Amino acid sequence: EDQVTQSPEALRLQEGESSSLNCSYTVSGLRGLFWYRQDPGKGPEFLFTLYSAGEEKEKERLKATLTKKESFLHITAPKPEDSATYLCAVQVGNTNAGKSTFGDGTTLTVKP
Amino acid sequence: DGGITQSPKYLFRKEGQNVTLSCEQNLNHDAMYWYRQDPGQGLRLIYYSQIVNDFQKGDIAEGYSVSREKKESFPLTVTSAQKNPTAFYLCASSRDRGSEKLFFGSGTQLSVL
Numbered sequence: 001e002d003q004v005t006q007s008p009e010a011l012r013l014q015e016g017e018s019s020s021l022n023c024s025y026t027v028s029g030l031r032g033l034f035w036y037r038q039d040p041g042k043g044p045e046f047l048f049t050l051y052s053a054g055e056e057k058e059k060e061r062l063k064a065t066l067t068k069k070e071s072f073l074h075i076t077a078p079k080p081e082d083s084a085t086y087l088c089a090v091q092v093g094n095t096n097a098g099k100s101t102f103g104d105g106t107t108l109t110v111k112p
Numbered sequence: 113d114g115g116i117t118q119s120p121k122y123l124f125r126k127e128g129q130n131v132t133l134s135c136e137q138n139l140n141h142d143a144m145y146w147y148r149q150d151p152g153q154g155l156r157l158i159y160y161s162q163i164v165n166d167f168q169k170g171d172i173a174e175g176y177s178v179s180r181e182k183k184e185s186f187p188l189t190v191t192s193a194q195k196n197p198t199a200f201y202l203c204a205s206s207r208d209r210g211s212e213k214l215f216f217g218s219g220t221q222l223s224v225l
Contacts, residue, residue, distance in 0.1 A: 004154070009152070031212075032212045034212065034213075034214075036214075041218075041219065041221075042218055042219065043116075043118075043202050043204070043216030043217050043218050043219050044155075044202070044214075044216050045216070046213050046214065046215070049212050049213065087154060087155070089154075089155075091212055096143065096160065096162065097143070097206045097212045097213070097214060098143060098145035098157065098160050098204060098206060098214060099157060099160070099170070100214075101154075102154035102155040102156075103154050104152060104153050104154045105152075105153075105154060
């Protein structure tokens with residue numbers, strides 16, 4: 001059974017304090033790993049897709065990386081507006097994109 | 113602006129009642145999905161549809177029903193058979209079956225009176 005585990009469950013940072021969120025996975029035949037951002041009471045918003053080990057993608061203060069067993073979402077010098085829940089999801093083989101397995105998320109709080 | 117519209121934002125269900133959640137998209141996407149999200153948990157797939165007049169069960173379909181009569185619309189009915197319906201319901205779409213990027217609506221919070 002495909003499994004996706006995110007850690008930590010919650011992370012509190014001071015503004016400017018860099019850190020990383022982890023998404024570890026156990027799947028057969030990874031097709032893609034996705035990161036989404038979700039604000040309270042809203043739907044998730046797509047951030048990145050990673051396809052193969054060694055791949056990296058960046059967007060503003062966020063950088064996502066991928067290995068054969070896990071992905072990291074690095075947040076550099078975060079600001080309060082980066083506070084949100086970050087979800088990762090894994091798509092396997094030829095399955096439909098919407099059938100991706102989602103982790104439970106990491107809730108990030110950035111204090112000014 | 114293109115996107116997915118879910119309504120209502122909040123919905124209350126009485127015991128024994130069926131309720132329907134609306135999902136409309138103007139992105140011209142083929143595939144649409146319904147997820148359930150419980151507090152502190154990830155998304156679980158209820159139903160999905162890859163084409164009009166066709167849909168498949170997801171991981172937690174019991175107590176739910178859907179229809180896909182139009183490409184733009186994918187309503188979800190929470191039936192009285194769903195004994196624990198309180199949750200945040202999300203509708204999503206993707207361009208096609210293989211497309212990896214999901215677009216989400218803003219969600220409907222369903223509670224039981």
